Amino acid sequence: MTPTEAARDGVPDGRAGHAPGHPGREEAAVACTGLRYAFGESVAVDGLDLTVRAGEVFGLLGPNGAGKTTAIRCVTTLLPVPKGMARVFGLDVSADRMRVRRLLGYVPQQLSADSGLTGRENVSLFARVFDVPRRERRARVAQALEAVGLTDAADRLAKTYSGGMVRRLELAQALVSAPRLLILDEPTIGLDPIARTVVWEHIMAVRAATGMTVLVTTHYMDEADQYCERVALMHQGGIRALGTPRELTDDLRARRGDDSTPTLEDVFRDVAGSGLDEGGEFSDVRRTRNTASRVG
């Protein structure tokens, strides 16, 4: 089966064998089946079948408007699931919202840090919201700040932070509850290449230390290629291809039958075809986040 076929056919939801919310090796971190979400007449997610395995770094890629954020918001319980099913470590996100939320850390695209608070105060706020036990809070906040390299800047106001530091602060906010699943929506958008690398190094270090699952959306193909074990290419509300970056590029090369070395972007252009023109250019990051200026 080619990666494209695997995506089309969907994958099992991985529910068997373990109590929901207590992941075993084969329990899926995320399992969406036939997930559909529409804003009025506009269908944003159209029958999405997607499985993210426990412990993997999984990239959800696609152009502006592909439906990535909407799908993620369903998984994080921030949007309802009107049709289909979404599970997190076996828990139904509709039926078990609070338990699902306790398993998750979520870094949204929109700014989630308060510029008028210090880094430490921002992370402490999240520790309280996410019910980190009072006696553990101080240590857990310090650990989260340390994990993202912000210990020295912890007592400065967030408005004095660079864009990359703000993004790392938001990462600390999501990590303070020790999530089993970290979901990041465009974690590096608008950052310079060095700041992007630093953010990723911290994500990967925490993941190596904890074994948490990472689900990330990104427009940056080079990041997906470098850091994600598997990627799904999403377009017009559905998954068009799924596999390791290597599987996807090898598959395209085999289908082309030549010696070229295709990139993930080539794969995407191949599976999305002319529809790309309607949905936006794949690498066109129009809504550059520019975190630093927004914080200031």
Ligand SMILES: Nc1ncnc2c1ncn2[C@@H]1O[C@H](COP(=O)(O)OP(=O)(O)OP(=O)(O)O)[C@@H](O)[C@H]1O
């Ligand atoms: N609040 C909303 N109201 C109406 N339509 C919306 C809303 N949010 C998203 N949409 C539409 O749903 C579709 C999917 O949007 P979504 O933000 O999920 O895509 P995306 O893949 O995350 O894109 P981007 O990379 O630009 O964030 C788009 O057509 C978008 O215009």
